Amino acid sequence: MPVSTIGPFKLEYFQVLNEKGEIDKKLDPGLSNEELLKLYRAMVLGRETDERLLKLQRQGRLGTLPVCFGQEAASAGAVMAMKDSDWFVGAYRELSGRLMRGESIENPMLIYNGLEEGNMIKTSPRTLPIAIVLASQIPQAVGLGYSIKMKQEKDTAVVTFFGDGSTSEGDFHEAMNFASVWKVPVVFLCQNNSWAISTPLKKQMASETIAQKAIAYNMPSVQVDGNDALAVYKATREAIDRAYAGEGPSFIEAVTYRMNVHTTADDPTKYRKDDEVAMWAEKDPITRFRAYLGKKKIWNDEKEDALRKEIRDEIAAAVKNYEEPRQYKPDAPFDFIYGTEVEAIEEQRAEFLENFKKDVTNG
Amino acid sequence: MAKLNMIQAINRALHEEMAKDDSVLVMGQDVGVNGGVFRATDGLYKEYGEDRSIDTPLAESAIMGTAIGMAIGGLKPVAEIQFSGFAYLIMGQLEANAARMRTRSRGALTVPLVVRMPYGGGIRALEHHSESKETYFAHTQGVKTVIPSSPRAARSLLIGAIRDPDPVIFMEPKFIYRAFREDVPDEEEVGELGKARILQEGNDITVISWGAMLYRTRKAIETLKEEKGYSIELIDLQTIAPMDATTIAESVKKTGRCVVIQEAQKTLGPASEIIAIINDKALMYLEAPVKRIGMYDLVMPYFHRENWYIPSDGRIRRAIEETLDF
Numbered sequence: 284m285p286v287s288t289i290g291p292f293k294l295e296y297f298q299v300l301n302e303k304g305e306i307d308k309k310l311d312p313g314l315s316n317e318e319l320l321k322l323y324r325a326m327v328l329g330r331e332t333d334e335r336l337l338k339l340q341r342q343g344r345l346g347t348l349p350v351c352f353g354q355e356a357a358s359a360g361a362v363m364a365m366k367d368s369d370w371f372v373g374a375y376r377e378l379s380g381r382l383m384r385g386e387s388i389e390n391p392m393l394i395y396n397g398l399e400e401g402n403m404i405k406t407s408p409r410t411l412p413i414a415i416v417l418a419s420q421i422p423q424a425v426g427l428g429y430s431i432k433m434k435q436e437k438d439t440a441v442v443t444f445f446g447d448g449s450t451s452e453g454d455f456h457e458a459m460n461f462a463s464v465w466k467v468p469v470v471f472l473c474q475n476n477s478w479a480i481s482t483p484l485k486k487q488m489a490s491e492t493i494a495q496k497a498i499a500y501n502m503p504s505v506q507v508d509g510n511d512a513l514a515v516y517k518a519t520r521e522a523i524d525r526a527y528a529g530e531g532p533s534f535i536e537a538v539t540y541r542m543n544v545h546t547t548a549d550d551p552t553k554y555r556k557d558d559e560v561a562m563w564a565e566k567d568p569i570t571r572f573r574a575y576l577g578k579k580k581i582w583n584d585e586k587e588d589a590l591r592k593e594i595r596d597e598i599a600a601a602v603k604n605y606e607e608p609r610q611y612k613p614d615a616p617f618d619f620i621y622g623t624e625v626e627a628i629e630e631q632r633a634e635f636l637e638n639f640k641k642d643v644t645n646g
Numbered sequence: 647m648a649k650l651n652m653i654q655a656i657n658r659a660l661h662e663e664m665a666k667d668d669s670v671l672v673m674g675q676d677v678g679v680n681g682g683v684f685r686a687t688d689g690l691y692k693e694y695g696e697d698r699s700i701d702t703p704l705a706e707s708a709i710m711g712t713a714i715g716m717a718i719g720g721l722k723p724v725a726e727i728q729f730s731g732f733a734y735l736i737m738g739q740l741e742a743n744a745a746r747m748r749t750r751s752r753g754a755l756t757v758p759l760v761v762r763m764p765y766g767g768g769i770r771a772l773e774h775h776s777e778s779k780e781t782y783f784a785h786t787q788g789v790k791t792v793i794p795s796s797p798r799a800a801r802s803l804l805i806g807a808i809r810d811p812d813p814v815i816f817m818e819p820k821f822i823y824r825a826f827r828e829d830v831p832d833e834e835e836v837g838e839l840g841k842a843r844i845l846q847e848g849n850d851i852t853v854i855s856w857g858a859m860l861y862r863t864r865k866a867i868e869t870l871k872e873e874k875g876y877s878i879e880l881i882d883l884q885t886i887a888p889m890d891a892t893t894i895a896e897s898v899k900k901t902g903r904c905v906v907i908q909e910a911q912k913t914l915g916p917a918s919e920i921i922a923i924i925n926d927k928a929l930m931y932l933e934a935p936v937k938r939i940g941m942y943d944l945v946m947p948y949f950h951r952e953n954w955y956i957p958s959d960g961r962i963r964r965a966i967e968e969t970l971d972f
Binding site for chain 2: 346347348394395396397398399415416417448449451452453479480481482486487488546548549553554611613615616617620627628631632634635638639641642
């Protein structure tokens with residue numbers, strides 16, 4: 284019997300905007316000037332919010348929190364391709380994208396000050412809360428995709444975000460398999476930022492790329508420069524269009540870099556070298572996007588200053604509002620345990636309130 | 647003799663066991679180069695290299711499953727799950743295999759491994775980083791579930807767990823990782839699993855707790871002793887399963903009164919089992935109903951409210967006084 288070849292399997296990489304902000308005209312996804320400015324603003328808002336959150340944490344005004352420095356393009360570029368009716372199923376490193384989806388700047392402040400209230404995103408019912416248990420959100424995205432299919436919702440897709448570390452979890456592979464078998468309208472977007480806390484990519488996997496994992500599930504897959512918002516936008520646009528057309532799931536590996544700490548409890552100097560970080564600083568997603576806008580003659584220093592001021596004012600107002608003294612309802616944790624009234628829970632609520640009163644008065 | 651905090655004592659136990667036995671290794675996320683997110687495995691990578699201090703890929707189920715294979719193969723893995731809130735992914739392997747391999751193979755195959763995990767609230771952490779779900783593990787027959795309450799106990803019980811012939815879930819109360827120091831002797835101490843210890847003898851009432859709640863209970867008791875002169879017997883449960891029924895029953899027979907303080911949710915927490923043991927073995931000696939204090943039956947609140955929900959010193963004191971006054 285002759286040995287036949289099953290492969291080879293093809294995998295593409297692309298970049299639209301290079302590090303200097305020069306565009307590859309053949310790959311230009313053709314966003315309008317207005318859309319380009321919206322995308323830029325989203326990235327700057329994400330970056331400025333991150334800086335403020337980090338400062339607040341260092342001053343003891345917030346608890347432990349993750350930051351997204353350097354990864355603004357990966358989530359903002361993807362959300363640029365989404366409609367409000369598409370589902371956003373993220374992890375916790377998509378601040379720019381979440382703010383674009385309508386989450387208020389106060390939401391992360393509440394969450395990272397230990398208040399469940401921060402997970403209520405009234406403006407965007409199709410944005411799931413942050414998922415801290417890694418990869419646990421990915422199968423849920425596939426289930427949402429199934430519900431879209433069952434309910435025959437037109438032009439609706441799910442975009443799920445996760446990191447390189449999460450692709451080691453069973454949930455990731457199980458979700459990919461279900462999605463391809465069920466042919467659901469789901470876009471898997473991996474933000475490969477090279478580090479899972481202290482674990483570098485080469486210890487995480489022996490695979491050359493993450494995008495190639497999708498080949499095993501017979502899923503269209505591409506690797507893009509994840510610091511290039513236009514590349515992420517273009518790949519997501521194409522994947523969502525396939526999903527809308529009933530062609531099933533797609534996979535995008537956005538190659539980016541975690542420029543800062545995993546969370547504020549982490550100390551990267553224990554495990555990685557400064558020159559690696561410096562090398563990636565040269566590839567910053569915001570710097571190159573700004574250069575591109577300048578080359579297009581739709582941006583200048585004056586506009587930049589005005590935007591930064593506007594954003595900083597917006598963040599300052601949010602911080603001020605969030606820090607207004609207020610009493611958060613002490614027994615709120617009892618409110619959403621079940622959808623039906625449970626006697627034992629209400630008994631315990633009364634017991635709690637009594638104890639709470641005594642604890643407050645007796646110290 | 648050295649004065650160590652709990653994280654240092656755990657680190658020391660790992661160093662001691664790895665030095666003594668080449669088959670002992672640590673594995674988990676960030677345990678190697680980084681030395682663990684709480685620094686429990688600090689220095690092991692440098693001392694024993696990456697083969698015995700394994701930075702694994704990110705997958706709890708695979709950490710558990712491969713640890714089972716290593717244990718069957720003759721190694722003694724001490725796996726770390728970074729936070730107990732991520733340990734639910736090990737449950738399939740733990741229940742289906744680690745717990746049953748001895749029974750399934752009629753003793754031919756054994757799984758001597760330890761899974762360490764920080765648990766519990768009070769450190770202003772994010773969601774999934776504050777729960778006390780020892781019941782899940784304690785209800786897995788064939789697995790031992792151990793919780794130390796002090797640095798010295800942590801060192802000796804961890805050594806006991808590593809040398810135990812069966813799988814041990816070793817839950818570390820992270821609230822007291824660095825809360826206080828204790829003298830830890832230079833000589834070896836091997837904690838006996840399945841045994842509670844009487845920390846302080848007394849005749850008026852038995853108070854039972856474990857982990858970080860024991861630390862809080864101890865402070866509440868000291869105040870009560872000073873202010874009211876009660877004679878309180880304090881028991882550190884130490885092993886949640888298998889539970890030391892004898893020590894519990896003998897103490898209650900002597901005092902006739904008992905309060906159990908747990909950080910876990912009230913319903914079906916270890917306190918429920920302790921009360922059942924008292925019911926079985928010491929009911930006729932009781933002079934008051936046994937009281938249990940714990941978290942309410944809620945999803946653990948985020949940290950802004952957690953200290954309103956974790957049993958407070960006041961709640962502990964009131965429960966003891968109410969039971970004494972009954």
